Structures are given as structure tokens and as C-alpha cells.
Amino acid sequence: MRFTRLRLNGFKSFVDPTDLVIHDGLTGVVGPNGCGKSNLLEALRWVMGENRPTAMRGGGMEDVIFAGAATRPARHFAEVALVLDNADRLAPSGFNDQDQIEIVRRITRDAGSAYKANQKDVRARDIQMLFADASTGAHSPALVRQGQISELINAKPKARRRILEEAAGISGLYQRRHEAELR
Numbered sequence: 001m002r003f004t005r006l007r008l009n010g011f012k013s014f015v016d017p018t019d020l021v022i023h024d025g026l027t028g029v030v031g032p033n034g035c036g037k038s039n040l041l042e043a044l045r046w047v048m049g050e051n052r053p054t055a056m057r058g059g060g061m062e063d064v065i066f067a068g069a070a071t072r073p074a075r076h077f078a079e080v081a082l083v084l085d086n087a088d089r090l091a092p093s094g095f096n097d098q099d100q101i102e103i104v105r106r107i108t109r110d111a112g113s114a115y116k117a118n119q120k121d122v123r124a125r126d127i128q129m130l131f132a133d134a135s136t137g138a139h140s141p142a143l144v145r146q147g148q149i150s151e152l153i154n155a156k157p158k159a160r161r162r163i164l165e166e167a168a169g170i171s172g173l174y175q176r177r178h179e180a181e182l183r
């Protein structure tokens with residue numbers, strides 16, 4: 001599976017519908033301060049199920065909706081779509097019947113979030129399952145947040161080890177060992 005498109009509508013500063021094609025080898029986004037680079041990465045995490053407002057630099061989940069500007073009123077909803085190429089048919093069962101998977105997350109003021117996968121309603125948990133074994137997802141260490149490198153450098157050794165273990169994908173093993181020892 002690979003990401004091929006990211007579409008935003010009313011998400012943070014992306015008030016007008018924006019369609020981004022993600023080519024092979026894309027590793028970073030550059031642009032002037034405040035142009036929306038961090039918002040783009042947040043949109044990618046959000047559509048994959050991120051539910052912590054702090055990870056979206058907001059106080060509440062509705063803060064991802066375009067809040068209005070001097071010349072434009074606020075929006076009532078935000079929507080992000082992520083298109084995955086599934087030509088290799090490696091998606092988990094339940095998602096694996098098509099060559100392309102389109103995930104859409106939409107949040108409406110006072111009505112919360114809803115997800116769709118290829119036009120069908122799905123639960124947040126289904127989206128987590130889709131990414132669980134694909135080494136990606138909302139909490140993937142592959143998505144490097146602004147300031148995260150200096151956090152890593154400045155972290156105490158134990159905290160740094162936790163981050164590295166998370167990146168190596170072995171933190172789940174500790175959890176399972178801990179559970180086994182309790183039995």
C-alpha cells in the first residue's frame with residue numbers, strides 16, 4: 001500500500017478544496033512560515049485516526065475546522081481524504097477488495113467525526129486496523145513533527161530509549177512480556 005493523494009476541505013488553513021498528489025520518494029514539504037506545512041502533516045495524521053487535540057495543536061477536536069479569517073467566515077465542517085494504492089493487495093481483509101482505498105474523515109461542528117472507506121461508513125477502529133500492520137498510522141514514528149528532532153536530542157536517556165523502541169516497533173513486545181509475567 002502507498003499514499004497517492006491527500007485532499008483537504010475546510011481543514012485548518014486549507015479552507016478551499018485542495019488536492020495533493022503524493023509521488024514516490026516524497027520526504028518533506030518546504031515553504032514560507034505559516035503557509036500550512038505542519039497543517040498538512042496534521043491532516044495526514046488526522047485522517048488516519050489521530051484523536052488527541054494536542055497532537056493537532058488545538059484545545060478541542062473541532063479546532064481543526066477552518067476558524068474564519070478577516071474576509072472569510074468560519075466553516076461548519078472539515079474533511080480530509082486519503083487515497084491509498086492497494087494494487088499489491090496487501091491491505092487487511094475488509095479493505096482488500098479494490099486496487100484503491102479512499103478513506104474520508106469528516107468532522108462537523110457539534111456532531112463529531114465520521115469515517116468512510118470507499119464510500120462505506122466505517123468505525124475509527126476499522127481505520128486503526130487498516131494501518132496497524134502497515135508500519136504507519138496516526139502515531140507512526142515515520143511522520144516527523146516539527147521540533148521532534150530537538151526533543152529527541154534533548155530528551156533524558158530513558159525517554160530517548162522509549163522513543164527509539166517505539167520507532168523500532170518493539171514497544172508492543174515489552175507490553176506483551178509484562179502481561180505474560182503477570183499471569
Ligand code: ATP
Pocket residue numbers: 011012013031032033034035036037038039040063064065066067068146
Ligand atoms: P512554520 O514554517 O512556521 O512551521 P507552517 O508552514 O508549518 O509554518 P502551519 O503551522 O501549518 O504553518 O500553518 C499555520 C497557519 O494555519 C496559521 O496562519 C494559522 O492561523 C492557520 N490555522 C491553523 N488552524 C486554523 C484554523 N482552524 N482555521 C484557520 N486557520 C488556521
Ligand code: MG
Pocket residue numbers: 037038039146
Ligand atoms: Mg510548521
